[in-house]
Amino acid sequence: MKKPTAETVMPPTAGQRGPAEHDRRAQIIEAADAYFRHYGYNKTTVADLAKAIGLSTAYIYKFFDSKQAVGEAICGKCLGIILDELTKIAHAKRPADERLAEMYISIARESERRFFHDRRLHDIINIARASQWQIAKDHQAAVLELILHVVAEGRAAGEFETDSSLFKTCNAVAETFLLVWHPVLLEERLDGLEERAAEISALVLRGLRKK
Amino acid sequence: MKKPTAETVMPPTAGQRGPAEHDRRAQIIEAADAYFRHYGYNKTTVADLAKAIGLSTAYIYKFFDSKQAVGEAICGKCLGIILDELTKIAHAKRPADERLAEMYISIARESERRFFHDRRLHDIINIARASQWQIAKDHQAAVLELILHVVAEGRAAGEFETDSSLFKTCNAVAETFLLVWHPVLLEERLDGLEERAAEISALVLRGLRKK
DNA sequence: TGTGTGACTATATTGTCAATTCGTCACTCA
DNA sequence: TGAGTGACGAATTGACAATATAGTCACACA
Numbered sequence: 001m002k003k004p005t006a007e008t009v010m011p012p013t014a015g016q017r018g019p020a021e022h023d024r025r026a027q028i029i030e031a032a033d034a035y036f037r038h039y040g041y042n043k044t045t046v047a048d049l050a051k052a053i054g055l056s057t058a059y060i061y062k063f064f065d066s067k068q069a070v071g072e073a074i075c076g077k078c079l080g081i082i083l084d085e086l087t088k089i090a091h092a093k094r095p096a097d098e099r100l101a102e103m104y105i106s107i108a109r110e111s112e113r114r115f116f117h118d119r120r121l122h123d124i125i126n127i128a129r130a131s132q133w134q135i136a137k138d139h140q141a142a143v144l145e146l147i148l149h150v151v152a153e154g155r156a157a158g159e160f161e162t163d164s165s166l167f168k169t170c171n172a173v174a175e176t177f178l179l180v181w182h183p184v185l186l187e188e189r190l191d192g193l194e195e196r197a198a199e200i201s202a203l204v205l206r207g208l209r210k211k
Numbered sequence: 212m213k214k215p216t217a218e219t220v221m222p223p224t225a226g227q228r229g230p231a232e233h234d235r236r237a238q239i240i241e242a243a244d245a246y247f248r249h250y251g252y253n254k255t256t257v258a259d260l261a262k263a264i265g266l267s268t269a270y271i272y273k274f275f276d277s278k279q280a281v282g283e284a285i286c287g288k289c290l291g292i293i294l295d296e297l298t299k300i301a302h303a304k305r306p307a308d309e310r311l312a313e314m315y316i317s318i319a320r321e322s323e324r325r326f327f328h329d330r331r332l333h334d335i336i337n338i339a340r341a342s343q344w345q346i347a348k349d350h351q352a353a354v355l356e357l358i359l360h361v362v363a364e365g366r367a368a369g370e371f372e373t374d375s376s377l378f379k380t381c382n383a384v385a386e387t388f389l390l391v392w393h394p395v396l397l398e399e400r401l402d403g404l405e406e407r408a409a410e411i412s413a414l415v416l417r418g419l420r421k422k
Numbered sequence: 423t424g425t426g427t428g429a430c431t432a433t434a435t436t437g438t439c440a441a442t443t444c445g446t447c448a449c450t451c452a
Numbered sequence: 453t454g455a456g457t458g459a460c461g462a463a464t465t466g467a468c469a470a471t472a473t474a475g476t477c478a479c480a481c482a
Contacts (some may be wrong), residue, residue, distance in 0.1 A: 024455085045443060056457050061445060129399055164413065172414040175390045175407060184395045188340055196386060202375060203383040207418030235425085256473060267427045272475060 014134040015069025096154025108197035111181035126183040225345040226280025307365025319408035322392035337394040
């Protein structure tokens, strides 16, 4: 099991073609980031991206299987921001419960910021989840890894109970993270997110702590 | 604060016109239930319902403000089924933690059943949430009431901790219920719902129990 | 006065067809 | 051989006219 390092931005592997490092790939990603951010995924065409760089659309497909693969790259960048932050928190030298509490707040804050300030990127994440893109699954798995890391340390340090299955418990914790960042849930309830995050984390942490 | 009784089906009040008890209203609701269940809310027209009963569309509006109000009535019926069941569980003479655990499982099961066997009704609930229908809010509030009832009894009986705010804690618990019945979350993840419900409820119950 | 509606308006949706988009393939050229 | 593309077919989208739908109102009638 490979542990995410503190500087990893989660690169998608699904749908990528050609060399991973290439100027044109970087240009496509840069153009896609700008266009998706401004026009949204659905309103941006592959031809828009090609034209922005000065290429034919056919050449885009030398690097990406499909428009979706470009979308997954941008989605991965986006989700990678919060994942990096969570990774830093998870690896900090602090009590496990503080780390977890801060993870809830952090993911809630970034998700809220993205909703209000990068709405079109928020929308891509929604599309990714609804369409079962691999990047969405990878992200979920990466968050679960971080939770496992923190909870396992909390258990080893005697902070957390050890009666329950580590994996099952962390699965449940990961589910509760959805409550503070899932795009659809954000849309339904715009207010009080950070407060909700605090309440949920308090409840979950009480469930984790040693009796 | 009025306590839901064990036999209450949650009637919507929003958008209802004319006498609450009326043959025509009942016919409209019956026709709507059948059409929405079969064709879905969006594909059913008010004219369909009127024709099914043998009325003009104008007459439907003597009983309901709008097509949405008809939708809220059916949605309310639908959500009322699970609410009745949760109410029975919440009022049973059993330890609070067992009641809560069973509430998670029950809502998960019914939601899953609705997803697989009444997909179009599942869709209406999705529309209701996405469009902020009053019935969706009422339902959320009703579930919270039941949780408050059970947790308060658990606290009074010495089963549950009393350090945290009752309301905040129950808010957080109600949020975790979304994980096992929210239509969008169900759609994203079709498998293992009941297992997830069990894991989440175990975590939450550990968070509620007295140290 | 309770039950019911035809006619109507504003808006939304649908149908049709041309235009665009996605993605591939065979090819060019330095 | 890496960098790049024009042409193409299938699917999707956009534009716009036609039609449908949601909802209202003044009225009818027993």
